Amino acid sequence: MAEIEIYSATLCPFAHRSRLTLLEKGVPFKLIEIDLQNKPANFLEISPYGKVPVLKHGDRCVWESAIVNEYLNDVFPEPPLLPQDPIQRAQARIWINFADTRLFAATGQLLYGRDSQPRTAILKELTEHLRFMEYEGLRKISARGPYWLGAELSLVDLTFYPWFEQLSVLEQFRDFQMPSGLDRLQQWQDVLAQRESVRSIAKSPELYLEHYGRLAYASRN
């Protein structure tokens, strides 16, 4: 089997999605940590967008975490991390797209935005996304769970989870408060937190706070 390398950054939630996928697939891989403040000179040859994650499989590279994860699911089909049924598969992809275009997009604006939108508006938007996830997602699709799509773990779980691990940053530096009453979301998070893959790369809230504080996100308060 061609060697697998994953280019990651210690606290990158997107890279964590792909590391979790590799771990859940039980695929051996080499982890290459990139210092994003001091990228290697040849980094663009591996990562044309200059970002992590990038998966190197043999001499080919794949980037963008959602695409990396689907690639891994295609090349290493066991255990399957997307449903076989086309409509359920489409729904899984809709949630993965929701994570990227709504939850993580609003979070990026909150952390790095340059005041194009008032903070209160973004905080409200983020709250609406989380309520949507609870009421249109978990409560409708998988009333009993424990995972996003029901009994089986999927790429949807691995895509969303890293956001929750970094919640302390939004609370501490951006006045975000998790809306109350999102019980299924909390249960789902608790189940994910217990998985071996998640535990093996989990970082503490303090570590995230220390890191983001050092990177001056805190000073844009």
Ligand SMILES: N[C@@H](CCC(=O)N[C@@H](CS)C(=O)NCC(=O)O)C(=O)O
């Ligand atoms: N849409 C991308 C986002 C990846 C991303 O934004 N990675 C950040 C780190 S968390 C990065 O590499 N930033 C470096 C840069 O933009 O220079 C994905 O899902 O892979």
